Amino acid sequence: MAEERKQQPERRPPSARLTRRALIFVAVGAVLAAVASFVVAGFEGSSDGDGDTGRRVAPTGAVAGEAFGTAAAGDCLTWTALDASDLTKVDCEQTHLFEVVADIDLSNYPGAEWGPGSRFPSVMRFTALRDELCVPAAMDYLESRFDPVGKFSVGLINPGEAGWAAGERTLRCGLQFSSTTGNLLPIQGRVADQDQSRAWDVGVCIGINNGIPADPVDCAKPHAFEVVATVDLSSQFPEGLPSIEDQDRYLEETCTRLVGEYLGDPQALRNKTLTLFWDNLGYDSWLAGSRKVNCSIGKQVEGGGFASITGSAKGDILIDGQPPVAPEPLPEGRSLPSPLPGAFPLPGR
Incomplete structure (x- = not known):
């Protein structure tokens, strides 16, 4: 294959194989970025301690609601407001945005980081908690049948800065369907059944x-x-x-x-x-x-x-704003077109 490619003109697009590999890396990177942003995007922003304040939205009060406070593994959550202030539980067969795989109480973990009066964690800290606590929980929930580069990603909902200040230390780990840029797309049905x-x-x-x-x-x-x-x-x-x-x-x-x-x-x-x-x-x-x-x-x-x-x-x-210009017609007698740049030759060629 390497020798065949060397015979092609140098000014040509990257191979299809490289392109699809790049797409995978782009998608994975976007999902990771989505997780980092979703940790606070639906709730309140936070400072990382160096004066850099993250994206801020109005307090949601969701932590005070029954949906967040009682959500457990197997529950499905949805919302429509940008700040997720209308977060509610729904039947998982209905359209939703988040399937809970675990509820985690950080107050059960030792250390002053979670104690009374402790500072609201940064986005990166919540991302680390997602990796440490939520990913294993999702694997257990799905009995290890989780596609790490598939349709679904692991997410985390925190109680919000106001809830944290009030002493709330619970997290909700769950599964979500993130688009390439990190927007959450609707899910219908349980992930295990899809x-x-x-x-x-x-x-x-x-x-x-x-x-x-x-x-x-x-x-x-x-x-x-x-x-x-x-x-x-x-x-x-x-x-x-x-x-x-x-x-x-x-x-x-x-x-x-x-x-x-x-x-x-x-x-x-x-x-x-x-x-x-x-x-x-x-x-x-x-x-x-x-x-x-x-x-x-x-x-x-x-x-x-x-x-x-x-x-x-x-x-x-x-x-790029211009109609494509068709190449010269294929010579007569050829039943198949030449492989496009990057395509692998069919057997026998």
Whole structure:
């Protein structure tokens, strides 16, 4: 493969494999950032002790309410207010934002850090508590069937600065569905009963921010890529986790066929100068029961990242504000187009 790539022009986008790896790292990084912000975003900001004050919102009073005060493992919580002041319990089959996996009373832990009159912890301290206390609790709650790079992430709700000052030391650890930029998306049903694959629905367009994928948007708005198919790998690999190489061989052929069906023309992808790429599943994801991956199309740019696309690829599109210019037609007698930059060659080529 390395020798084949050396024969390609130097001025070309990064490979599809590198792109999808980058997407994974972007998503994971965003989730971690989301956790750090959500610890206080729904409640009150705090100072880290160096004069740097975090994002501040009005006191919620949620800690004084029955929902927060009585939430235990298995309860589902939701809210609509920016400050989460209307936090309530709902049936988990209803739309919600947070499934509680544990309630933790820090006053049971030794040390002056949690004692009467102690200072409200910083965002980074709450993030550390999430890692130390909530992640293990989530693993226990799901009986170790948790996909660390899947659809759901581990979050933490603290009692708020006012509640802390009043002596409240309880935390609520839970599972949430975070978008790439950290916004919480609705969940319906218990996490244990769902496929945790981080696979978007067909037709979803993922927005763009400075060349990096963002949150789902209407395809008429600028976006990084469009999801054209969802593939269940268990249908092809029923006996266990396939290697990345086996996944790639299967997904190149399958995604190529599905994108042609989605666009209504097997030459449309090439004519619109778009790139096909797909996701892979790792051992931890497979162990947790994740089986689905996306086939998506976008426009890679030199140096990494994505061009901005406006419009669904099913119709007319603009790439960075300009209509794409179709390449020269393929020579007669060729039944398949040349692999797009970064795509792996099909067997026999």
